[in-house]
Amino acid sequence: MTALPRGETPGPSADDDRDASASAAAEDLEPGGPAGLPAQPPEDAEADGPDGRDAGGAPDGAGETEGEDADAGGTDAGSAADGSPAGGDAGASVSAAEAELAAQRELRARIEQRKAEKGGTIAAGGKLSGTAADLLAAVRAVESGTSSGTAFFDSPAPAPRRPAPEPAPSARPAAGPEPVRPARVAAPETVAAVRAVLAEGGAPEALAARVAALLGETAADVLREDPWQLLSVPGVRPEQADGFARALLGAECGPGDERRTVALVGWVLQRAALQGHTALDAAEVRAALAEHAVPAPEEAVRHAIAEGAVLVFHDGADEDEDEGGAGEEMAEQDAEPVPVLLGLDRYALAEESLADGLARLARSGPDARWRDAPPTDLTRAVAEHGLVAHTGGEAARGEAVALAGAARGLGLRAAVAAYTENGRRRLGADVPAYTLTGLLSGAGGPDRDEDGALALDLLVVLDAPQLDVETAAMLVEALPDGCRLVLSGDPGVLWSAGAGRVFADVLAARACPQVASRTPDPGPIGELVSGIGIGELVPVEAPGKEVVIVPVRDAGEAVHRTVQLVADSVPRAFGVPAEETRVITVGHGGSAGTRALNAALKQRLNPGPGRFGGFDPGDRVAHAPAPGRTVPGTVVSADAEGLHLECEGERVLVPKDRVETALRHGWALTAHQAVGMRWPAAVVVLPGDAAGALDRAWVYTAFGRGERHLSVVHGVDQALPRAVSESLPRPRTTRLRALLESLLAAPEE
Template sequence: MSATSGSEIPPGPPQEAAASGGDAADRARAALERIGAPAALAGPLVAALGPGAAAELSADPWRLLAVGGVTPEQADYCARRALGDDASPDDPRRGRALAAHRLHRAAREGHTALEERRLASELRSAGVRSVDAALTAALDGGDAVLFEMFDEPDEPEDFDGDPGEMPDPDRWYAPARLGRGEQALGEGLNRLSSASEPIMDSATASETVEAVAERMGAAVDPRTAAALVTVALRGICVLTHGAGAGTAIAHTVACAAAVAADSDTGMALAAPTAQAAAELDEALAGLGVDPGVRAVPLAALLETRAPGVRDRGAGNPLDAGLVVVAGAMWLDVEHAAALVGACADGTHLVLLADPAQAPSAAPGSVVADLLASRTVHVAALPEDADAGPLARTAARVADGDPEEVGSPGREVVFVPADSASAAAHRAVQLITDSIPRALEIPPEQVQIVTAVRGGEAGADALNAACKERFNPGPGAYSGMDAGDRVLLVADGPGYAAGDVGYLRADAGGEGGGGATGGADAALAVELPGGELCPVGDSAHLRPGWAVTVAAAHGGRWPAVVAVFPPETRVSRPQVYTALTTARRHLSVVQAAGPALAQGVRDNAALERTTRLVQVLREG
């Protein structure tokens, strides 16, 4: 590509192409070079299109849009290089690629589907004149799936004998895998609802709760007891709670375990990440709950082997009649569908969720859709009477009130900064010096959570600064070294996306890892509690001293430094989610100025376009 082209594709990291290896990557490199695209995109192209990527790209240069980060302008540039005057803006291949690109861009923003009129409008704005042909090509090529749905009126219309004409259905397009996953999730939830029978009658469930409370020497709140009766009676329950409901959550899990044991039903307990599971186990141990009741990461519960590959499913369902998932706002469509698919008919599913949190990092709005559908049973758990400053601060944010609360023990500290660079300096200072010195919380228990990934105070820059301070090295394993704190960005055996731990490596020869760790490198991540999980693919790893709010969703740490740089697009759920990742101490580095308070007051929700409510109501 010429150096003056504004649509050139910047070269990707060399290790991506090297990591893919094999003939498929070599052929892809050659195909990319023929159309003027960087050879370094070979790895991502093969990952997106499979071993036939080179042939697909040669036949259709717009297939380059399947690689994340490539823009339509860049793909058009390559198409003109490949096709010359035959590169028409209305080429059906371009329309197909743009339709898929728009759908995947929407998915990255959390949406699971787009209504036809919106998608058509976006395609016309991109110069596609034959929108119908473009959408048909996307469907025929397997890039998208179409769902037709009829709106159900809130009130039944009077019937006078003339049914009239059928209304036109709403038409929704979705990326194929995501659309089918959301459909399966809705149908699976309806299956559990219709197939359920009570585990216990209400009187016996109440007696069980009373007996557990007596054994624990605790007073179980009547609202918690009522919620547990609902759990025993109903197939699907969403138990909502706030930031200060730790006691109620622990009591709920302890009593639910007793209900499952007394009814010979059996219970499985899961949390989003290893950190969250360890915290829940600690709370249960404090209540003297049977150590056999243990929380595990959802990926472990479903016996995950690789992203999207799990041993638990319809053919090998969970052997528990009561499945409880804490931190359920973390659930996206794919994970929720896998969970429901692994529940046999008659299983009772309980989701513990804080609705004030942001929706999942991946597409979907599962818990919010369940609540909106009014097809499942909902109960609210009470807040602790002695909720501390952390919970009170979060509760105020949930109500749209950004004002600080009293924090005599320095549980919550606001640190002003007048620029992104100043925010980055303060964040690193807090994790390396201030918090360990003043609060005796070691750096390895302090997590930086930032609102953005790029920029001077984003996750990438903060990770670079922390690595230089804590574990400088050559970056032997895809830019990381043994001893680095790392974030897992995909599910695998024993770990889940969102887990944070420390990289351990046993290379066949020291220094033999090279840019990607080498074939002899055995990488593993040490998770909270000391469990060592092998990680076969270094693409699952990212530096983890600093993580974005989305990546932190589902995680919990003793101390958190929450960073809001000047460029933050502030919303109430985003701020609330960042605050609720801290267990003992929270430092808020505030460089967003008045925008932080305004966002908390005015931007009350992160809206997502999904189909789950309609699927649930269809029954």
């Protein structure tokens, strides 16, 4: 069978021919059934944001965050809005959460102590600047935007969403993918005082507990003095904070109020972090402020810097001064303006600490203990270098696992860590492996020494592209000197849910040896995905119907065909039950997003009234214990405490007050939710309104989620080959590459 012709689709054909092809492909997957591409694109519908995120999605879980174009971006699944854990059955998850939180605090303290002992920031090409006066001078020298101002508070407030802007108080959020971030419980009197202020300003009183937890005991006074602190609450947007401030302050507030501009600068940068950026060009920040009616954006940026709300980075500036001043005038005339980046301190700290740790590992010399290892490219690289990058597809995971086995055969302490429990279980019961969350929390993995370092000689990290800077910084800080670190993963998949692009930056900086796997992924699906990885939608022969294309004309037909495939065709043709088939679509919203698909799939596969917060026993769910994490599960039961789930073999309790924000139905997921996981069968849905959201990484990731079978419900016509050949992932602004290049170019101290 020829599926997905190279860069082409057939010309328009008669409606009856197209209908016959669609019906046959959908209704029966027995060998020999037709599987063509649609002759015409379906009718347009409301599209979700690029990267598979709709205007109300959140990173890889069940709550709400913002779409990449309209709001945030970079990830597409929901998450807990407040980042608090969902808890576990019989307290298991709670104890794990407490352990992880303690580990995070300890590692954060060690990171800060190390930076303090260094006497300043890392001297790198993207170094952190010095005094406030220097920072202001740099901004004045580089920025040249014009002031702008429009009518204040002239736009209606949209419905609240659930992104995760950076809280305003001094407490810094824990590093990592935030596998746990328990919400601080405020005293009842504090919550009552905040509720009164919110009511006075016309804000929802339901926010009281979250505001009190974020701003502390004096939350009511802080909020009354600076109403724009409300922007620190996940889901609150500038228009809503403006209305709240106007109600409390009256004529005293205006679009250029310094309290407002400082809060907006932080909100813009946290919004950029949700898109994956660890910093943002100062001009982009200024432009975003102008869009929110700030009359003097340049001055607002200067004030935010002076207040310490943001940090300034000079990318590529030379730290060494010209003592005699020779050539200074020529440099001023000839040199191009130095880019100025703005960022939040949490990401600056993580990125510089990560660069420092990676450089420390990369400088580790040869280890004689590896001389008797099997002579492979990977073992030879690890024997000579402390940091190694290993690239390849699904089949290449076996090479990284074999490396850990070889190390144990030499008497070395080795561990393998996967990004998801699904990924860990796919390695097999005989492979000792952990999840990254378990490794960092102490819930699984080797012991730690008195300094908190993992007792390891080798750590192999699978799914390395999913590492964000904070997770990676925690991980590297936990490795002792002399430990070998192998970052292994497929560079073609979607990047991390959190800020940064660690694996891509390590590869781009050439910070270590790079070992490319020569083991191709097998079968028609492997061949198809490999072609996508190099920008080609190649024809593949699938005699066993491993790949089937189901053309559709509109979103309604796409939903109908998808339900038919999951419930009837795939189980009948391949013996894969519906619970082992996952549907992958572009976003949560739209007429064929996860919400619509999950509603249709529930009605067919597990109908019920949804008497437990919209869920019934037997429902497939996507559980988001924290931002950036999605755990597939099944509803087992419910009681006064909440919903009881079974997630990858573990029992989990989701408290009643967390059900709405931490759970979605999970027959259909977005590609960002599904990254790091695979199932026996996958159905990828591409309705017409998804055309603008596709890029090569999304298609590569989505098409690679099926192990035995892939069905593509195809309604985007030529947009699919164009996305594969032309649309690359949106770039992320990060500093790790420059930091690594500068550190490794400098002589070791």
